[in-house]
Amino acid sequence: xxxxxxKPPLPLSTDELRARIPGWGVDLxxxxxxxxxxxxxxxxxxxxxxxxxxxxxxxxPRERSVEHKFLTPVFGTSCPTRGVSGAIRKYAYRHHSEAxxxxxxxxxxxxxxxxxxxxxxxxxxxxxxxxxxxxxxxxSHRGLRSRLGKxxxxxxxxxxxxxxxxxxxxxxxxGVYVLARALARKRRG
Amino acid sequence: MRAMVYRGPYRxxxxxxxxxxxxxxxxxxxxxxxxxxxxxxxxxxxxxxPDTRVGTTFGHEFIGVVEEVGSSVQNLQRGDRVMVPFNIxxxxxxxxxxxxxxxxxxxxxxxxxxxxxxxxxxTAGGYDGGQSEFVRVPFADVGPxxxxxxxxxxxxxxxxxxxxxxxxxxxxxDIAEGDVVLVLGAGPIGLFAAKSAxxxxxxxxxxxxxxxxxxxKARDFAHAETYNFAEYDDIVVHMKKIxxxxxxxxxxxxxxxxxxxxxxxxxxxxxxxxxxxxxxxLNWAIDSVRKGGTVSVMGAYGPVYSAIKFxxxxxxxxxxxxxxxxxKRQWPRLFEHVKNGYLTPRDIVTHRIPLEHIADGYHIFxxxxxxxxxxxxxxxxx
Numbered sequence: 001x002x003x004x005x006x007k008p009p010l011p012l013s014t015d016e017l018r019a020r021i022p023g024w025g026v027d028l029x030x031x032x033x034x035x036x037x038x039x040x041x042x043x044x045x046x047x048x049x050x051x052x053x054x055x056x057x058x059x060x061p062r063e064r065s066v067e068h069k070f071l072t073p074v075f076g077t078s079c080p081t082r083g084v085s086g087a088i089r090k091y092a093y094r095h096h097s098e099a100x101x102x103x104x105x106x107x108x109x110x111x112x113x114x115x116x117x118x119x120x121x122x123x124x125x126x127x128x129x130x131x132x133x134x135x136x137x138x139x140s141h142r143g144l145r146s147r148l149g150k151x152x153x154x155x156x157x158x159x160x161x162x163x164x165x166x167x168x169x170x171x172x173x174x175g176v177y178v179l180a181r182a183l184a185r186k187r188r189g
Numbered sequence: 190m191r192a193m194v195y196r197g198p199y200r201x202x203x204x205x206x207x208x209x210x211x212x213x214x215x216x217x218x219x220x221x222x223x224x225x226x227x228x229x230x231x232x233x234x235x236x237x238x239p240d241t242r243v244g245t246t247f248g249h250e251f252i253g254v255v256e257e258v259g260s261s262v263q264n265l266q267r268g269d270r271v272m273v274p275f276n277i278x279x280x281x282x283x284x285x286x287x288x289x290x291x292x293x294x295x296x297x298x299x300x301x302x303x304x305x306x307x308x309x310x311x312t313a314g315g316y317d318g319g320q321s322e323f324v325r326v327p328f329a330d331v332g333p334x335x336x337x338x339x340x341x342x343x344x345x346x347x348x349x350x351x352x353x354x355x356x357x358x359x360x361x362x363d364i365a366e367g368d369v370v371l372v373l374g375a376g377p378i379g380l381f382a383a384k385s386a387x388x389x390x391x392x393x394x395x396x397x398x399x400x401x402x403x404x405x406k407a408r409d410f411a412h413a414e415t416y417n418f419a420e421y422d423d424i425v426v427h428m429k430k431i432x433x434x435x436x437x438x439x440x441x442x443x444x445x446x447x448x449x450x451x452x453x454x455x456x457x458x459x460x461x462x463x464x465x466x467x468x469x470x471l472n473w474a475i476d477s478v479r480k481g482g483t484v485s486v487m488g489a490y491g492p493v494y495s496a497i498k499f500x501x502x503x504x505x506x507x508x509x510x511x512x513x514x515x516x517k518r519q520w521p522r523l524f525e526h527v528k529n530g531y532l533t534p535r536d537i538v539t540h541r542i543p544l545e546h547i548a549d550g551y552h553i554f555x556x557x558x559x560x561x562x563x564x565x566x567x568x569x570x571x
Binding site: 007010021022024025027036050064071076078093108115138142154 | 301433560
């Protein structure tokens with residue numbers, strides 16, 4: 001025990017563990033563990049035939065962390081920045097390093113602005129956004145039975161989920177109502 | 190092509206998207222034959238990761254068939270069946286040359302603090318993921334591997350992240366013969382970490398969670414001793430009691446940013462996004478490990494701060510080890526373990542969902558309905 005020098009005894013001996021658990025101890029020797037040691041210098045390890053990769057063409061201006069010396073030779077091209085959210089994101093990348101909390105908070109603001117805008121635009125299409133998706137599985141996949149009487153710790157905060165999900169939608173609806181009323185009043189003179 | 194698309198927190202759907210194209214001479218386009226939803230995808234789904242853009246396709250666990258290759262690709266050709274590690278890496282930078290492919294410096298323009306990951310926001314590079322019919326795979330000559338003929342597709346897809354990460358987490362624990370290993374979380378990573386701990390000679394493997402069906406899986410699949418933290422006033426005290434008040438030699442955090450077990454911490458982190466992640470599991474790890482012990486962090490956390498009890502870690506003389514798993518480095522040894530039957534990844538798969546119904550899969554996994562442990566996504570279920 002902790003108050004004396006010896007380690008507490010184990011419930012099963014090494015021989016018993018080896019007999020009971022397939023493969024017990026096959027990686028006991030650290031030499032068999034692929035990530036030991038953590039760093040192993042071997043420039044041929046990955047089979048790359050380049051010292052520095054050929055550069056991917058930058059077809060659109062690409063934002064990058066100010067902690068990089070230059071745009072990385074390869075980069076993702078999904079969802080280029082655009083609109084107000086794009087301006088917020090570009091500002092965050094251009095002016096704040098990853099060390100600054102402002103960088104991350106601005107990116108989160110950009111996310112929420114984009115989500116709001118795309119939701120509003122979706123109502124002008126045949127496929128408007130829903131507040132949350134996949135909820136029909138509450139009926140088809142034992143929603144109540146999966147939760148009730150199971151002693152789950154997360155059930156305590158599940159009532160908050162509708163509040164978290166619906167609050168932005170209520171605020172959006174309120175905003176649209178206030179805007180529409182203001183425009184109507186202006187038009188009436 | 191059909192692809193899962195993010196619309197905002199708690200909202201995804203399947204849409205028609207343009208086919209991916211070759212952007213770099215070493216790119217390949219892969220037709221996805223099987224994908225998975227990872228627990229860390231739920232952090233994106235819940236809006237916890239900064240710069241997750243509307244229109245992004247998630248999915249960093251996938252296998253498929255090579256459809257097209259760029260002009261400099263030599264190791265793959267059209268028709269090859271490939272498994273793709275979740276890390277995108279160049280193979281030649283300072284980090285890749287040292288085996289830290291998950292920390293590659295040449296692939297993520299948006300951040301230096303994380304490598305690039307398929308379908309994991311612009312914070313992880315802005316690449317679309319594999320929960321779709323087709324996906325762009327950069328550095329096709331160094332990332333993907335051919336799927337061995339003997340390997341089951343479901344084993345292969347789980348090797349692209351979940352199994353490799355669990356096994357890596359056990360390695361970071363630096364387990365010695367007879368060590369007591371505590372695994373927090375009985376999700377896919379926790380189950381694989383627990384099973385891997387035995388391969389490294391653990392003398393006792395304990396798994397803690399609050400979902401009874403997952404603890405049952407930990408007992409059957411990973412031969413673990415299990416405890417439901419919801420049944421104890423203070424699970425840390427109970428861990429001390431069952432280890433003769435010493436604490437575990439090694440604790441593996443396999444929970445991450447949405448940990449439960451403390452109302453305030455969970456709500457401020459997971460619901461209100463005021464922290465980069467709920468610190469409950471990591472703080473339990475710090476408190477449950479013995480002085481001088483090792484904490485291995487496999488749970489995913491966002492880049493914003495979290496309220497970690499760092500003073501306790503200092504005063505206990507702990508070794509804290511963590512990283513995104515460099516997947517391909519694990520594969521040769523893991524292939525042996527799967528072939529020998531020591532690790533049986535597909536045993537944890539509970540749901541197989543057509544891509545068209547992926548929104549259902551996200552909700553089932555997120556809300557832990559129907560005893561869900563690991564959902565797979567089938568792009569062409571018809």
